Amino acid sequence: MPGKRDKHKSKYTLDRGMPGAFEGETITRRRFMTGTVHTTGAVAAAAFTLPALGFALGPIFKSTPHRWEVVGNIYQFPDNNYVPVVITLTPNIGEAGKSTVYMRKFNPEIDNDAADVDSHTPYIAISSRCAHVGCPVRWVDASERFICPCHGGVYDLLGRRVGGPPVRPLDRFYTRVNGENVEVGPRFSVNSQLRRFSPRDPGEPLDGIGQYLYPSRPGAQKL
C-alpha cells in the first residue's frame, strides 16, 4: 500500500495519524519516556559490567617490567657445557614464580650460526621451558641434549629441536655483564634458524606463517 508507506515516512506524528498528536510533534511522549528509561538502565548496567570486564581482561594488556637478575660471576660459566641457575620469573609468589635457566658462555665457534643472537647475549641462557607444552627440560651432559620428561622432546646443544613433539627451539633469555656479574634479563623466543622473536607460549611455532598466526601479545615485551 504505497499511500500508507508515504505517511510513515513523515517524521511528524500528526501526519502518521497517531491519536493525541499535536502540531509539530516528532516523537510521542510514550516513546521518549521508554527511550530515556532504557538508556538509563543501559548506563547503570554498563557501570558495573565494564569495570568487571576490564578487571577480567586487564591482565592480558598489562606489560610486566623488565627485570635483570644477577646469576653468578663471569668465571663460573663454561663455554662448552651448561650450568643450571634458578631465577625468579614472577616475584612475590614463592616457588611458583621461579624457573631454571641453563647458562653457558658465548662460544664463537658454535654460536655464529645463529642469526643476530650474539650481539645481545654475551652469555647464552637457555630456558628450561619445553616448547611443546611447557614442562621443565633437563640438560643431560653425557648425551649433550636437553631432554623433556613429559612427552619425549629432545633438543641439541643450541636448544634446537632434534626429536619429539616440540615445534620450535628452546626460548632464551637476554644476558649482560655488569662488572664481574652476569645478569639474566627478559625472555625471547627463537625460530628454527635461531632468529629472535618476542616471547611466545609453548606450542606456538614461529617458522614461516607461524609468526603471524601466533602474534606477539600486548603483555609480552616487544624486542
Place this chain on the structure above:
Amino acid sequence: MPKLPAPPLPAPLRTPPPRPGEGTGNGGPVEGAKQAGVAVVDWVDERTSLSGAARWLMFRKVPKGTNWFYTLGSATMFAFLSQAVTGVFLAMYYRPDPAGGAYESIRYVTNDVFLGQFVRGMHKWGSSVMVVLVFLHMARTFFFGAYKYPRELNWVIGVVLLILTMVMSFTGYLLPFDQRAYWATIVGVNINGTGPLIGPYLSDFLRGGSEFGATTLSRFYAIHMLLVPGLLAALIGAHLYLVAKLGTTAPPWAKAEKRKELRETEV
C-alpha cells in the same frame, strides 16, 4: 470462587476414605502430629501454590519401557550436589595463596581436620564420578534418540553443561597447588595457546598475564567457586524444567501399540 481440582496424586498417596461406621474420631498423638505437619504444609501451600508445582514435577507420566538407564541424569545431579556440599566445606578452610598458603591449607584439611580427609576425598573422587556419569548420560540420550524434536534445546543445554563440567574440573585441579596441579595447569593453559590467532590471548586470559602469576590461582578459584557453579545451577534448572515439561522418551526398542482395528485379523 470455586477451587480448581488438585492435580492427580498416585493412589498410594491419596488419603483413604473413612470406613463406614468409624466417623472422624480424634485419633491419638501420632494422628495429631500428622495433622500438625499437614497444617504447616497447607499454610505454605496456600501462600505459594507449591504443591501444584511439586506434583507437576514429580508425578509425571513416563512411557512404557523406562529402565535404569534413565537414572543417569539424576545420578549426575546427585554427584553435582555432592560436589557442591563438599566444596562448600572445603572452601571454609582453603586459602588461595600461591606463596605456600594454598598447599598448607589443603595439608591442614587432610591431616588435622576431623573428617577432613574424607570430605576432601569425596570431592576429589566425586569429580571423576561426575565426569563419568555425565558422559554415560550423554551417551544414553544420544543412543536413545532423546535429542530429537522437541528436545533439541535440552540437548544444547546439556552440551553447555558438559563444557562447564570440564571447566570445573580444569580450574579445580589447580587449587591444591602441588607439583602435579601446577604443571598440569601450565600444560593445559599452553595447549589453549596453540589455537591459531586467538590462542595466545586465550591463554593470557586464563593465566591473567603472559606468565603464571599471583592472580592466576585467584582467578581459577573465583571461576571454580563462583562463576561456573552459578551458571551450572541456572542451566541445570533449565535442563530439569525442559525434561519435566517435554516428558521423557520411550526407549528406541519400544513399539507403539497398534489400534485393534488396524491389526490384521486372525483367520
